Amino acid sequence: MKKLISILFLTLYLVSTTELYQLLKIPTLVEHYWEHKRLNPDMPFSAFIKTHYDHPVKDGDYGKDQKLPFIIHSAPLALVFTVNPGFSLEASKINFTQLKTNKIPSKDEDFCFKGFVSSVWEPPKSLFSSFI
Numbered sequence: 001m002k003k004l005i006s007i008l009f010l011t012l013y014l015v016s017t018t019e020l021y022q023l024l025k026i027p028t029l030v031e032h033y034w035e036h037k038r039l040n041p042d043m044p045f046s047a048f049i050k051t052h053y054d055h056p057v058k059d060g061d062y063g064k065d066q067k068l069p070f071i072i073h074s075a076p077l078a079l080v081f082t083v084n085p086g087f088s089l090e091a092s093k094i095n096f097t098q099l100k101t102n103k104i105p106s107k108d109e110d111f112c113f114k115g116f117v118s119s120v121w122e123p124p125k126s127l128f129s130s131f132i
Helices: 002-017 019-039 045-054 114-120 125-131
Strands: none
Touching: 002 019, 019 045
């Protein structure tokens, strides 16, 4: 299970930080190829790739062409952390003083009515005896 979760997190990381997300657009590429294939049944896949990637043309389906994989590139996520050269971390000895605490009891017998507590929270005697 840990291996599967590790693979999932690695895949999510790579898809979000690299151009690997472009592979998710392959169904769009296949669909667009079949549209061209219907218009021109003699067009091989290599000619389709050359038309769209080698010498792209602004034609009637330019909007669909821009949705193909690896046509538009985005800047991958880049996180940069810098530390100021003058940054220093010093540890100093701090004397802690003990705080005075007042213990608060969780149950105080003086605030409970002894007869009330024992009678209300017990189940009825006749009902309770029938289950035993």
